[in-house]
Amino acid sequence: MRPKWVHLSRENNISAKAASVAPLIARAQQGEEEAFAELFETNKRRVYSLCLRMTGNTAEAEDLTQEVFLQLFRKISTFRGEAAFTTWLHRMAVNVVLMHLRKKGLQLVSLDETDDSEGAPVKRDYGDQDQRLVGSIDRMGLSRAIGKLPPGYRTVFLLHDVEGYEHNEIAEIMHCSVGNSKSQLHKARMKLRELVADSPASAPEPAEAKD
Numbered sequence: 001m002r003p004k005w006v007h008l009s010r011e012n013n014i015s016a017k018a019a020s021v022a023p024l025i026a027r028a029q030q031g032e033e034e035a036f037a038e039l040f041e042t043n044k045r046r047v048y049s050l051c052l053r054m055t056g057n058t059a060e061a062e063d064l065t066q067e068v069f070l071q072l073f074r075k076i077s078t079f080r081g082e083a084a085f086t087t088w089l090h091r092m093a094v095n096v097v098l099m100h101l102r103k104k105g106l107q108l109v110s111l112d113e114t115d116d117s118e119g120a121p122v123k124r125d126y127g128d129q130d131q132r133l134v135g136s137i138d139r140m141g142l143s144r145a146i147g148k149l150p151p152g153y154r155t156v157f158l159l160h161d162v163e164g165y166e167h168n169e170i171a172e173i174m175h176c177s178v179g180n181s182k183s184q185l186h187k188a189r190m191k192l193r194e195l196v197a198d199s200p201a202s203a204p205e206p207a208e209a210k211d
Helices: 004-029 033-055 058-078 085-103 131-140 142-147 151-162 167-174 178-198
Strands: none
Touching (some): 004 058, 033 151, 167 178
């Protein structure tokens, strides 16, 4: 369990960042182009990184990043500060990518999954990792392994294990049940372990020839 002061420190940092960016957001909401440009420069790398992880395609990630900020330009007046700006922008980016994937005809969640949301809850703290994967994934390369996952598995894994969303939030974003989210995450982790086991990096090195 984390000490109380850790949570207080994190909350204070979030509050401080929100306060510092508030004037910039207000200027952007009034149509000031320089303020919006600063928001773009500050956040574009994180948005692009998310788009790239979700699509695995640099060209698509670049196009989707542009689309996210076009939507931000259109919708920034609706931001009311009920959540942190970065969280609000992050959700917008996720939705833009998911819409793109659906238009491509990629099924993000299986309609046949059993809803096991009444089962044992998945216990985790923000940023927790699946310890069974950590060492192997580090050797193989997280991006490479995730890129080989089917779209549905990859999306849920990224949202939960990388971005820190809870299952109820993922269910809302992806329009699926909590049970589907849990099932997709479980299968994603299993698939990742298979990918690692089959990768050359996980194979034992050949013994050196003896003279």
